[in-house]
Amino acid sequence: MIPSVLPTYARAPLSFESGEGSWLTTTDGRRFLDLGAGIAVNALGHAHPxxxxxxxxxxxxxxxxxxxxxxxxxxxxxxxxxxxxxxxxxxxxxxxxxxxxxxxxxxxxxxxxxxxxxxxxxxxxxxxxxxxxxxxxxxxxxxxxxxxxxxxxxxxxxxxxxxxxxxxxxxxxxxxxxxxxxxxxxxxxxxxxxxxxxxxxxxxxxxxxxxxxxxxxxxxxxxxxxxxxxxxxxxxxxxxxxxxxxxxxxxxxxxxxxxxxxxxxxxxxxxxxxxxxxxxxxxxxxxxxxSDPDFLAGVNRKASHLRQGLEGLVAIHPDIFEDVRGVGLMLGLKCKPTNTDLVKAGYDQHVLTVPAADNVVRLLPALTISDDDISTAIEKLDAAAAQVKGA
Structure with a gap:
């Protein structure tokens, strides 16, 4: 029997009830670092005042x-x-x-x-x-x-x-x-x-x-x-x-x-x-x-921080990642295993990413993401890569 919501999406088994900044909380209380931002929609994060x-x-x-x-x-x-x-x-x-x-x-x-x-x-x-x-x-x-x-x-x-x-x-x-x-x-x-x-x-x-x-x-x-x-x-x-x-x-x-x-x-x-x-x-x-120049300067600084961390992941996990591509806070990790394997491993590590064509995992965080959250993102992606490698 067809569900009441037309089944055109292969949805992840996650339901979120609240969000703040770069974090989402599920209905059962788990917190996830959101590096997808609703597919580049939540530019200023969740619940920006x-x-x-x-x-x-x-x-x-x-x-x-x-x-x-x-x-x-x-x-x-x-x-x-x-x-x-x-x-x-x-x-x-x-x-x-x-x-x-x-x-x-x-x-x-x-x-x-x-x-x-x-x-x-x-x-x-x-x-x-x-x-x-x-x-x-x-x-x-x-x-x-x-x-x-x-x-x-x-x-x-x-x-x-x-x-x-x-x-x-x-x-x-x-x-x-x-x-x-x-x-x-x-x-x-x-x-x-x-x-x-x-x-x-x-x-x-x-x-x-x-x-x-x-x-x-x-x-x-x-x-x-x-x-x-x-x-x-x-x-x-x-x-x-x-x-x-x-x-x-x-x-x-x-x-x-x-x-x-x-x-x-x-x-x-x-x-x-x-x-x-x-x-x-x-x-x-x-x-x-x-549109504020100071805000955009902050985006560029954060982008450098995130890219540096991602380049480090490529060096640490050459059997998982091929390279980093993109510009600003629109970045991608080209994967060697199937990209959805890394996305799913991310769920286990409480980090959200978005798959794309050419076996790429998209990273589209809120433009307001903090330096601490960028560091946490690298840690979680590192753990996700290790999980895929050990599978």
Whole structure:
């Protein structure tokens, strides 16, 4: 008999009832060090007082009115994002998947309004993950994502990740946009080199194509900059944001230049819940903290601490780990045994990690993780590795 919750997840036998900072407590009282942060969502950890205050303060006033009316908190958050980024305008969603859907619509409407409705091709890259809607899986293109869900939305061309020669050859007067994650998350914590992202921007400009960045997982301070593309010194035309922007509350956004968003006029897109007062109140509090240069400097310092410890684990356990990859507090351990073996051993050691493709274990801790907790994380991962080795 099918369970009441649709069984699309192979869930770990853990149930949490409370959290504080980088720690979660189960219903039976066990404490776990959370190095997954809800898959890069809980950017400021669990029960951060500023986010609790923002949410409860707004909840006592107004929850929902719909986008038929002006929402002051929505404009306040949009203004913060515009002031801090390349963007001229923002549309709020509830998730990264919804942000992908709007990004595809925005790209295609841009070319329609330019009198080139046939220019619909969007170039994407193997190993990518852009969500689980029909457009999002068509964009990703992997067999795991698309098998059984055809026919797929047409108009996507998939290239090997990081193959700049293939990109040069694929760009044409039919290319509407190039869509890429500056750091692949689900794909195994694979950063695109800064030089390649700069070259990609130049190639898009040469071909007249738009550059769309998916910073759903790597944005909001996770790499030590507010957004990962800042390391390369380039700007996109459109950017998808979600996960960390809400600090645990469902919130996403599409940021765009005035030119790229020019076709999106009244009636072309909407959302019942997107940009609601609750989400925008929390998002505004997250932005105030994460966009602070001193906070980002702290992320970089903690990232160095964590990476140093992980490099030590690779040296101690060469039969378990191959290398450390990633940037900032978006790191991965490439494993030799099956990565899920290490994740499961972590449960026994009361530490939570997240598996990814390419046999990688993802480490996506709260950006507020303490130095003591980083040291504890290394100890627990060391014990998990020893457990896998002894199995």
């Amino acid at each position: 500023a986010l609790v205050a923002a949410l409860t303060g707004q909840a006592n006033k107004l929850w929902h009115v719909s986008n038929l009316y002006e929402i002051p908190g929505q404009k306040a958050l949009a203004d913060k994002l515009v002031a801090a980024t390349f963007a001229d305008t923002v549309f709020f969603t509830n998730s990264g998947t919804e942000a992908l859907e709007l990004s595809v619509k925005m790209v295609r409407k841009y070319w329609y309004e330019k009198g080139q409705p046939e220019r619909i091709e969007i170039i994407t890259f193997e190993g990518s993950f852009h969500g689980r809607s029909t457009a999002a899986i068509a964009a990703s293109g992997s067999e795991k994502m698309v098998k059984g869900f055809g026919p797929l939305m047409p108009g996507f061309t998939h290239l090997p990740f990081g193959d700049m020669e293939a990109l040069k050859a694929a760009l044409s007067d039919k290319t509407a946009a190039v869509l890429i994650e500056p750091v692949q998350g689900e794909g195994g914590i694979r950063p695109l080199p800064d030089a390649d992202l700069r070259a990609m921007r130049a190639l898009c400009d040469e071909a007249g194509a738009l550059l769309v960045l998916d910073e759903v997982q790597c944005g909001m301070g996770r790499t030590g900059k507010l957004f990962a593309h800042e390391w390369a010194g380039v700007t996109p035309d459109i950017m998808m944001v979600a996960k960390g922007i809400g600090g645990g509350f469902p919130l996403g956004a599409v940021l765009a230049t005035e030119s790229a968003a020019g076709g999106m006029v009244v009636g072309t897109h909407g959302s019942t819940y997107g940009g609601n007062p609750l989400g925008c109140a929390v998002g505004g509090a997250v932005m105030d903290i994460v």
